[in-house]
Amino acid sequence: MMFSISRQTVGRHRALYAGSFVALAAGVFLLGLAATATAATIAYDGPAGERITVTTLGGDGTPPQRVSVPLSGADVSGLQTVLSMVATISGFITIFVIASTFAFAVASRRREIGLLRLIGATPRQIRRMILGEALVVAVAASLAGALAAHLATPLLLSKASYTDLAPVKLEPASPWVPLAIAVGAGLLVAMLGARSAARRAGKVGPIDALREAALEPPQIGPVRIVFGVLFLAGAVVMLALIRPSTGEGAAPLAMFTPMVMVVALTLLAPLIVPLVGRLWAVPLVAWTQVSGRLARSNVITAPRRSASLAAPILAISAIAGSMVLTLSFAADSEAANIRDAVRAPIVVEGPVAPGVPGVQAVDAGVPVQLVRIAADYAELEDAEGIDPALASRTRDLTVLSGDLGKLTGDTVAISKEMSGFEGYRVGDEIPMVYPDRTPVRLRVVAIVKDAFGVNPSFLLPIDTARKHAPQASVARSYVLPADGVDPPALVQRLPGAQLATDWEAAQAKALREGNRFGLLILLGPAAVYSAIAIANTLLMSSLQRRHEFATSRLLGATPAQLRRMVLWESSLVGAVALSLGTAITITVGILLRKALTSGLTDVPTTIPWPTLLSIAALALTLAVASALAPTTYLLRLTEPTKKP
Numbered sequence: 001m002m003f004s005i006s007r008q009t010v011g012r013h014r015a016l017y018a019g020s021f022v023a024l025a026a027g028v029f030l031l032g033l034a035a036t037a038t039a040a041t042i043a044y045d046g047p048a049g050e051r052i053t054v055t056t057l058g059g060d061g062t063p064p065q066r067v068s069v070p071l072s073g074a075d076v077s078g079l080q081t082v083l084s085m086v087a088t089i090s091g092f093i094t095i096f097v098i099a100s101t102f103a104f105a106v107a108s109r110r111r112e113i114g115l116l117r118l119i120g121a122t123p124r125q126i127r128r129m130i131l132g133e134a135l136v137v138a139v140a141a142s143l144a145g146a147l148a149a150h151l152a153t154p155l156l157l158s159k160a161s162y163t164d165l166a167p168v169k170l171e172p173a174s175p176w177v178p179l180a181i182a183v184g185a186g187l188l189v190a191m192l193g194a195r196s197a198a199r200r201a202g203k204v205g206p207i208d209a210l211r212e213a214a215l216e217p218p219q220i221g222p223v224r225i226v227f228g229v230l231f232l233a234g235a236v237v238m239l240a241l242i243r244p245s246t247g248e249g250a251a252p253l254a255m256f257t258p259m260v261m262v263v264a265l266t267l268l269a270p271l272i273v274p275l276v277g278r279l280w281a282v283p284l285v286a287w288t289q290v291s292g293r294l295a296r297s298n299v300i301t302a303p304r305r306s307a308s309l310a311a312p313i314l315a316i317s318a319i320a321g322s323m324v325l326t327l328s329f330a331a332d333s334e335a336a337n338i339r340d341a342v343r344a345p346i347v348v349e350g351p352v353a354p355g356v357p358g359v360q361a362v363d364a365g366v367p368v369q370l371v372r373i374a375a376d377y378a379e380l381e382d383a384e385g386i387d388p389a390l391a392s393r394t395r396d397l398t399v400l401s402g403d404l405g406k407l408t409g410d411t412v413a414i415s416k417e418m419s420g421f422e423g424y425r426v427g428d429e430i431p432m433v434y435p436d437r438t439p440v441r442l443r444v445v446a447i448v449k450d451a452f453g454v455n456p457s458f459l460l461p462i463d464t465a466r467k468h469a470p471q472a473s474v475a476r477s478y479v480l481p482a483d484g485v486d487p488p489a490l491v492q493r494l495p496g497a498q499l500a501t502d503w504e505a506a507q508a509k510a511l512r513e514g515n516r517f518g519l520l521i522l523l524g525p526a527a528v529y530s531a532i533a534i535a536n537t538l539l540m541s542s543l544q545r546r547h548e549f550a551t552s553r554l555l556g557a558t559p560a561q562l563r564r565m566v567l568w569e570s571s572l573v574g575a576v577a578l579s580l581g582t583a584i585t586i587t588v589g590i591l592l593r594k595a596l597t598s599g600l601t602d603v604p605t606t607i608p609w610p611t612l613l614s615i616a617a618l619a620l621t622l623a624v625a626s627a628l629a630p631t632t633y634l635l636r637l638t639e640p641t642k643k644p
Contacts, residue, residue, distance in 0.1 A: 006132025013109070017133070019536040020101045020190075021141045026532055027094030028145025028186035029152075030525045034087035035178030036153040041076040041083070041166065043173035052371050052433055054378045062376045069371045069378050079166040082521055089319065089526045091185065092259050097312055097533040099193035106130060106197035127198040134194030135187075142186035146179045196224075220270045220304075228267030235261040242591040244598030251330050254592040258322040261584050262315050269307030269314075274300045276576045284568055291561055295568035299576075309537055309570075310577035313619045316530035317581030320523050320615050325589040327515040328606050333596035334452050335508035336603040341451035344394035344478035345487040347503040349496045351474040356493060358485040363387070363394040363478040366462055368469040373431040374422070381432075383458035385465020385472075388413075394478035395454055402426040402446035412442040413459040419447045434468035453507055512606075527615075531622055538570060538626035546634050559635045563628060570627035574620040585612075 010017050051068045058064035070076075106113075113126055121129075157170040238257040242250050265272060281296035288295075299306045344363065352362045366385040371378055388404045391397055397404060400416055407413055412432075414424055424430060429441040448459070465472065479497065481490050491497045498506070552562055597603040 006129050007136050009129065010133050010136045013105075016105050016109070017137050019539065020098065020105060020134075020137050021144075023097045023101050023533050023536055024094070024138060024141035024186055024190055025145040025148070026529050027090065027098065027189065028142045028182050029148045030090035030529060031087060031094065031185055032146045032149025032179050032182035033152055033156060033525075034083045034090065035182050036149060036172065036175050037156055037160065037170075038080060038083045038087075039173040039175070039178045040153070040157055040170045041080045044076055044168065044170060052437060054371055054373050054433055054439075056373060056378055057375045057431065059375045065376075067378050069380055076166045076168060076170070079160055079163075079170075082518070085522055086525060089522060090529065091189075093315060093319075093526050093529055093533070094186075095189050095193065097315075097529070097537075098189050099196070101308075101533075101537060102134060102190070102194040102197045106194075130198035131191065131194055134190050134198075138187045138190030141190070142183040145186060146183050149182060150175050150179060224267050225271075228264050231260055231264035231267060235264055239587065239591060242588070242595050244595050250592055250595040251326055254326045254588050255323055258318045258584050258588060262318050265314060265580055265584075266307065266311050269310060270303035272580070273306045273310055273573075273576050274303050276579055277306065277572055280572055280575045280579070284572065288564070288568060291564035292568050294565045295572055298565075298569050299572050305541065306573055306576075309541055309573045309623075310580075312530055312533040312537055313574055313577035313623060314581050316527060316534075317578050317615060317619055318584040320527060320530075321581055321585035321612055322588045323523060324519065324608055324611050324615070325585055326592055327519055328512075328608050329589065329593045329596055331508065331511050331515055332593075332604050332606050333600065334511055335504070336597070336600045337451060338453045338507050339504050340600065341396040341454040342394075342478065342500050342504065343396060344480055345500050346479040346481065346491055346494065346497055347500050348477040348479055348494055348498075349475070350477065352477045352479060352494060358482050358490045358493065359479060360482040360485075361390060361393065361480040363390045363480075364474040365391065365476070366465045366469065366472045367456075367475050368435055368460070368465045368472050370435065370458065371433040372458075373433070381458055382456040383412075383460050383465070384456050385460045385462035385469075387462050388459075391459075391478075394480060396449060396451050397455070397459075398449040400447045400449060402444070404446045404448065406445040407459065408461050409464065410440050410442055411445045411461065413446040413448055414444055415455065415457045416447055416450050418457040435472075436468045438468055453511075531618070534619060534622045535626040538623055539630055542566065542627050542630035542634070545631075546637070549631070549634050553635075559632075562635060563631060566627050566631045567624060570624045571620070574623040578616050578619065582616075 051070050053066060053068045055064050055066050056062075116126060117123075153172050153175065157172060160166050161169045235257060238253055238260060242253050242257070244250075277296065277299045281292065281299070284292040285296060286292075351364055352359065363386070368383050368385060370381050370383050372381045386407075388397070388407045392404065397413075402413070404413055412430065414430075418424065424444055424447075426444050426447060428444045430444065431439070432442050433439050442460075448455070479490070479494065481487050487499060491499055549562055553559075593605070
């Protein structure tokens with residue numbers, strides 16, 4: 001019976017729940033699309049001849065197992081990694097937005113819930129009614145989102161095939177399991193998002209609802225405060241870990257820490273938003289007088305509603321801003337690394353023909369790939385066969401421990417990063433399989449400084465590399481001119497040659513272009529979803545204010561005054577959310593830059609102002625437009641002569 005009542009109330013409040021339906025359907029669509037595409041990559045089985053099958057080492061309770069490692073031409077792990085990150089970001093935004101929209105929908109019905117309590121409804125019945133309403137909306141939205149994801153999967157796979165992330169043709173796999181997971185996630189998210197709103201609704205007292213009119217209680221619950229503080233403490237710990245000793249883990253931390261901070265600030269938003277709102281209201285009130293004063297009062301006296309409106313803007317500004325800044329600073333760091341790692345004045349893409357006048361020495365390494373075997377996995381690794389004596393003159397191969405001169409036979413030199421990740425030390429033996437499928441245990445003879453983009457993580461003797469990969473060709477040569485030879489003049493005589501400075505600039509440019517592509521894939525769906533959520537939340541808020549606008553018109557307010565009030569109110573909420581998002585972005589950016597540039601000198605600082613300002617401007621414009629459009633519509637319906 002209660003479910004039937006919930007279904008009827010959803011029908012009666014279609015406009016209110018339409019926003020939750022759209023938000024959840026869009027979230028399930030993104031999750032379903034990522035799940036079905038991931039299923040297609042898992043189902044992909046490359047040609048047998050392009051795989052190497054090995055047995056893992058086992059240990060610590062893990063038995064050895066046979067695994068098949070695809071070679072580079074059939075590897076779709078890059079797309080799997082990106083899809084998992086897309087699902088993580090989209091899932092987080094979905095949980096966030098759904099919780100906010102349900103909280104807002106229930107808060108908008110406070111008076112109605114109070115009247116139900118007045119006529120005898122118990123708190124438990126109220127909670128069941130709210131959860132039933134959430135279930136009705138969630139079932140319809142999840143099925144709609146899953147159907148849309150199923151229809152869009154072939155298009156996504158056709159666009160992803162034959163790209164750098166998936167250099168093969170991908171076909172759709174069975175959709176039932178991934179779509180079932182997406183629908184289940186949608187239902188779970190909706191019920192979790194509605195749970196806290198239902199608990200608050202159950203606590204509404206009948207007398208309170210009648211006495212308070214539209215005002216909200218100034219306090220928030222202790223449970224919310226406790227969880228907000230816990231998440232804030234977790235975020236502080238994660239921020240403390242973004243330091244030079246974290247190594248390559250600093251960038252992932254910088255991407256995921258803002259999510260925890262957003263959760264903390266959202267939980268504490270009813271306390272924080274009014275405080276920040278008062279600060280932003282000072283110049284606004286001084287400039288606009290009455291309309292600005294009314295906007296300030298609305299934001300401060302309705303902290304929960306203001307927090308719900310600010311939540312999607314805070315989420316996308318903090319997450320997108322931090323990710324944009326993280327990728328930009330990472331590119332700055334890698335460009336400086338490449339600059340410092342190359343000592344030769346000339347770089348040639350490919351081999352250098354013998355006998356060219358003016359050439360003193362050519363460092364022409366041979367790139368190979370090996371399968372590295374660990375306790376419970378095996379993966380393909382990039383390596384390079386080098387002449388250590390020659391390579392030490394053209395590149396930075398600073399030895400941190402061991403002796404690079406012992407790089408002969410079945411030995412290997414590894415980077416500091418690989419040593420730190422896997423715990424390898426000088427003297428350890430690493431189980432590997434050469435590209436000709438010859439198994440070997442390579443003894444570590446040296447650990448060298450990281451040189452991303454110049455040296456791979458594994459360096460082999462060049463004779464060994466040529467023996468096991470006879471077909472491998474030189475991909476890049478570092479050239480030392482003879483004494484007295486001008487490098488620019490020598491570049492003119494070497495096909496495919498560039499001055500090292502020009503080559504480094506080209507590498508940095510390609511790196512930034514790759515980052516932009518990655519940013520588009522990672523943030524594109526979440527940004528579109530957030531834009532829908534911002535517009536959705538503001539529309540829901542404005543459409544619930546018909547009675548308020550009608551009363552204001554009866555008291556003498558003109559439509560222009562009310563539009564200005566809504567304009568300043570939405571601007572104030574947007575400014576508060578963007579301020580908090582900016583604070584998160586700046587904090588993460590400063591810590592990450594310090595971590596990535598440790599030990600480097602003259603690292604450029606590239607702040608992508610156009611992208612960051614575009615995110616802020618788009619969020620603010622959406623918020624203002626989504627508030628003004630329904631306000632204008634409602635004002636046409638609420639002429640003083642008409643009954644509200």
